[in-house]
Amino acid sequence: MTAMLEEVNAVLMSSDLQGSWLSLNDLNSGNPDTGAGTKWVPQYSYGAAAITGLTNANVTLTPAQAMKKRIALADTLTANVQIIFPAWVGEWIVVNNTSGSFTVTAKTASGSGVLLLPGSKRSLATARTSFNRVRASRPPRSVHSRQRLHRFRRC
Incomplete structure (x- = not known):
């Protein structure tokens, strides 16, 4: 899952569909599930x-x-x-x-x-x-x- 986002606070679903990620940066192209964990933070998770x-x-x-x-x-x-x-x-x-x-x-x-x-x-x-x-x-x-x-x- 790679996404190019235009604005801060964009939200993506996690790859297991049991949570969501909140973007902390403009033009965030990192993968929140596998990346370094610095551009995204968990917004919600289950399990x-x-x-x-x-x-x-x-x-x-x-x-x-x-x-x-x-x-x-x-x-x-x-x-x-x-x-x-x-x-x-x-x-x-x-x-x-x-x-x-x-x-x-x-x-x-x-x-x-x-x-x-x-x-x-x-x-x-x-x-x-x-x-x-x-x-x-x-x-x-x-x-x-x-x-x-x-x-x-x-x-």
């Missing part, structure tokens, strides 16, 4: 990216993989591995289904990373350079639990 075959080599996600908000990692690690994300502003849920006594680090090319232990699931956010863990929000307490807590305090 997950499965990254398999992880053993001992670092993996740079393609834009088509990184546009998915859920990334699943799998295989048996024989060394520590880095998963390198594009320098986008975004959030991902990374599920580390790898096995072995090694770790995975999620990072951007120039930033620091977050360690992902085998069997873990993490919500991560980046503002282009370094990843941060996103704390899971707790559901609000019900009215009944607040009333019980209030009664307990009065005793």
Whole structure:
């Protein structure tokens, strides 16, 4: 898929038809699914990216993989591995289904990373350079639990 676009903010469907790309440049002729990831940003995506075959080599996600908000990692690690994300502003849920006594680090090319232990699931956010863990929000307490807590305090 190659497109020559006349204006900024043009939108193209992804090659798997499960998302769309937003152009950041005038006359953008790059392929958003396979390009360097600098002229396009994901506008919407559906589904997950499965990254398999992880053993001992670092993996740079393609834009088509990184546009998915859920990334699943799998295989048996024989060394520590880095998963390198594009320098986008975004959030991902990374599920580390790898096995072995090694770790995975999620990072951007120039930033620091977050360690992902085998069997873990993490919500991560980046503002282009370094990843941060996103704390899971707790559901609000019900009215009944607040009333019980209030009664307990009065005793």
